[in-house]
Amino acid sequence: MAKWYINPHIKKGHIHKELQGHFSEHLGRCIYEGLYVGEESPIPNKKGMRIDVVEALKNIQIPVLRWPGGCFADEYHWKDGIGPKETRKKMINTHWGGGVEDNSFGTHEFMELCEQLGCKTYISGNLGSGTVQEMSEWVEYMTFDGLSPMAALRTENGRKKPWRVDYFGIGNENWGCGGNMTPEYYGNEYRRYQTYVRSYQPDKTIFKIACGANGDDYAWTEGVMKTTYTNAQKQLHGFMDGLSLHYYTVPGTWEHKGSATLFDEKEWYTTLKKTLYMETLIKCHEEIMNQYDTEHKNAIIIDEWGTWYDPEPGTNPGFLYQQNTMRDALVAAINLNIFNKNCNRVRMANIAQVVNVLQAVILTEGKEMVLTPTYHVFDLYKYHQEAELIESHIETKEIGVGEEQVPNLTESVSLGQDGKLHLTLANLSIEETYPIEGLFTDTQILSAEGSILKGNMRDHNTFEEKEKVKLEPFTKIKIVDGQVHFEIPPCSVVHLALGID
Known part of the structure; x- marks a missing residue:
């Protein structure tokens, strides 16, 4: 026994609800067909958002949603996704599957989705191919309540009242798809870009997140922390509120990841063993952060995690569509328990991705919707939200x-x-x-x-x-x-x- x-009687920390956060990217059928079908769709929707998916996500009390990427974020230019839909730019999504991106889902649509879900907003800004001005104007467009060009443009596009941006990521995976930068170069760029991510609403400060490491790339964490803390004012704790960490559970190699449904007992335990490595990653990155952030003010933000297998046979390999078994349910439970146990430093985590991509909690096909085993784990764990560890x-x-x-x-x-x-x-x-x-x-x-x-x-x-x-x-x-x-x-x-x- x-x-x-x-x-x-011993409380170890506070479990922020954002530990059960989610991630949505313009990738495959996550946004289009998964979350958004458009107002003219025969699939029941409210302002274009699938009613069945929204209600299912509300049931698990989705606390925060990250958007628009992922790798897509560092080639996303937000002005392409505002204004009348018929005049928005169309482009090929070269990152993911070569599909047409018509930008019909943009800033207004994302904010509408989050309002329907009742969840917080997490925006990933374009540092890789965008400009400081572009990022600054996007924040102004979304949050400024006053006389300014971007506030006027927002009003012209049908929204006078500003939205709330809770979290803002300054770039994504800038060690790779976000620009192939060195940690020192990114650290200096971060310092510059974050200066112009202003909190225009005094009572609604934007939580700024720097791009952190890929798995156990501890040199990246060291370089970014050292660069952002050099000559930084102590009260600004390195100009950041959080540092991200990305870690995917891949049973095989990146070239041959393994099947989502056809696996043996050894692959089962390999998958769970690799998932448990998350604990080591958190502790090791935290130890490096502590050398600079002596007051422990910077949070770890694990804004991409989950299983990554070979795509389902017969699907577009760039769409990253995979099935979801009880193995994935155990992966989710392991990670969520680890996040709870490390809640003093891990402030938010976002599973990749919410619908139809990687370890999705929901799958859709036309008007049909399926809840995955991972969805049900989130349903079990929702009682930990805002609780005391x-x-x-x-x-x-x-x-x-x-x-x-x-x-x-x-x-x-x-x-x-x-x-x-x-x-x-x-x-x-x-x-x-x-x-x-x-x-x-x-x-x-x-x-x-x-x-x-x-x-x-x-x-x-x-x-x-x-x-x-x-x-x-x-x-x-x-x-x-x-x-x-x-x-x-x-x-x-x-x-x-x-x-x-």
Whole structure:
């Protein structure tokens, strides 16, 4: 029996809701067909936004949405996406699949989508191929409430009241598709560009995010931190509020990543082992940041994460469309538990991507919509949003195939705004059930209810079988002498809500 030690009296940090954020890029069918179909579409929509997708995302309490990229961001020129749709520029999306980008989804449409979702906005600005003036004017266009050329242009395009920009990324992957820069060069460019990303609304300060590393490129973090902190005013903490980190779980190589649905037990454990590497990345990048940011004011923003497999056979390889199995559900649970445990430094995370691309939470095909196993994990974890992280630890053992070994269990616990303890636990084993004993320090458990996501390792939902993987009530919970006993099935993720005294 695995003992799960939980001390509700020790709060370890605050779990910002943005840890469960999402990412949307002009890539494949994420924006067009996924989120946006246009007002003339026979698919039910509100101002062009798919009603079914919006409602599904609202159910998991989507907290923040990143847009317009990704690599697309550093070739996106925002003025192409405003004004009458019939006069907007058309272009080929050379980054992703060679499709036509007609710019019918631009700034106004993104802000409308976020208003319908009730979520915060995260804009990625064009540092790679754009100008300081272009970025400055975009911020002015979106947020300035007064007499100015960009505010007047916004009004002319039908929106007098400014929007709120919560987060602004100054460039994306500038070590690669965003310009192939050195960290020192990018650091100096960041310092210049961010100067003109002004917070025009005193009560609504824009959170500025610098481009961080790709995986374990610690030299990039070192170079950017050193450059932005040199001669920087201490109160500006390096001119930034956050530094991004991108890490994808790729079971194979970048040339042959592996199939989303056809994999064996060894690939299962390889995938989960590579996912667990996220913990090491956070700790190592944080250690470098601490050398410069001694007051720990800069957050880590993991604004691209998730699984990346070979595209589904028969689809445009540039569209990055892949299926989503219980393996992806476990990847999501591992990452979300890691983010919770590191919430003192990790402020936001954005899974890639929200619809129809990579580890999507939703798939669409025409008027049809499917919720993926990853979607259901976010549904389980939404109770952690804006909760207090509680000290917890569970006994584990190593499992796997050959050298591909992982701990059998991963967990996190929070005290929610509803006064309940919220426990999330994932069983990484393909076939073994584990009995669990929850031990609570100086706390009586009065009630327990739960939900579970479970299945075989390759199980996934299709447009023909939409609910093969779905949430079910988890009722086999016993409270004995104020403690909790249950068994967690193989290949599953559980959420428990406990009433406490």
